[in-house]
Amino acid sequence: MSLGSILxxxxxxxxxxxxxxxxxxxxxxxxxxxxxxxxxxxNYLEGETKMPDxxxxxxxxxxxxxIDFLKIIKSNEKFKQIPxxxxxxxxxxxxxxxxxxxxxxxxxxxPIDYFELIKSIFNYWTNSEFATxxx
Amino acid sequence: MKNNKTxxxxxxxxxxxxxxxxxxxxxxxxxxxxxxxxxxxxxxYLKNSSNxxxxxxxxxxxxxxxxxxxxxxxxxxxxxxxxxPVVVLTxxxxxxxxxxxxxxxxxxxxxxxxxxxxxxxxxxxxxxxWTISELPDNK
Numbered sequence: 401m402s403l404g405s406i407l408x409x410x411x412x413x414x415x416x417x418x419x420x421x422x423x424x425x426x427x428x429x430x431x432x433x434x435x436x437x438x439x440x441x442x443n444y445l446e447g448e449t450k451m452p453d454x455x456x457x458x459x460x461x462x463x464x465x466x467i468d469f470l471k472i473i474k475s476n477e478k479f480k481q482i483p484x485x486x487x488x489x490x491x492x493x494x495x496x497x498x499x500x501x502x503x504x505x506x507x508x509x510x511p512i513d514y515f516e517l518i519k520s521i522f523n524y525w526t527n528s529e530f531a532t533x534x535x
Numbered sequence: 536m537k538n539n540k541t542x543x544x545x546x547x548x549x550x551x552x553x554x555x556x557x558x559x560x561x562x563x564x565x566x567x568x569x570x571x572x573x574x575x576x577x578x579x580y581l582k583n584s585s586n587x588x589x590x591x592x593x594x595x596x597x598x599x600x601x602x603x604x605x606x607x608x609x610x611x612x613x614x615x616x617x618x619x620p621v622v623v624l625t626x627x628x629x630x631x632x633x634x635x636x637x638x639x640x641x642x643x644x645x646x647x648x649x650x651x652x653x654x655x656x657x658x659x660x661x662x663x664x665w666t667i668s669e670l671p672d673n674k
Contacts, residue, residue: 474640481637493672500618500671503611503640507669517667524664527657529644531637532630 422518438469543589574601
């Protein structure tokens with residue numbers, strides 16, 4: 401019962417805004433950090449001592465894509481314990497299987513009704529504990 | 536859940552296993568539930584090719600013979616099993632268990648509520664999440 405900060409990696413401003421609005425609508429007081437590229441997200445994580453509780457990751461990003469970002473996160477001792485949840489338009493079966501092999505904690509196709517999706521993700525992770533001591 | 540495939544429950548406590556079954560039934564979750572009593576039984580289950588590969592694993596941590604963390608280490612090192620999302624369902628609030636579980640990339644760490652109604656709510660949220668999420672296609 402301890403979902404804290406969320407790192408959202410999303411290059412489409414409209415989607416990032418919808419996510420932010422969704423969190424506000426359920427009165428979730430979580431800290432939301434938005435990065436538009438995987439590179440910026442990595443720079444952010446490298447500079448922080450307190451890790452976000454979860455990462456929400458788009459796959460189609462400019463420059464480094466989401467799969468390459470996942471490979472870096474899951475092979476890094478400092479970052480690997482952060483659950484990464486994919487939020488994408490990609491219905492490509494290869495993306496899906498690559499992501500699950502890279503240990504994602506959920507893979508969501510961006511829906512029309514963003515709010516219901518955000519609520520379900522929020523409710524699920526609000527039930528979860530996190531590895532705070534490793535932060 | 537999304538594909539109506541089997542959910543594997545790894546749980547040594549008979550009452551907790553009954554509670555999961557009862558909650559699933561009350562929530563009208565139609566996925567078949569396979570229940571094994573510890574990590575070794577879970578591995579036997581996964582190795583048996585007549586069993587369907589589960590869509591998710593609900594994992595208790597404190598179990599005899601092979602505990603949940605030991606099972607996670609084996610599953611996450613196995614090329615066929617590592618893609619199965621594992622959700623920890625435990626009474627353990629120990630920081631060490633949480634850290635080890637997340638380093639082994641669990642897809643959630645839920646503490647079993649003592650109150651049945653709250654227990655049902657947790658199973659409901661797990662079910663909804665893994666109904667909306669895609670799942671790896673295990674052939």
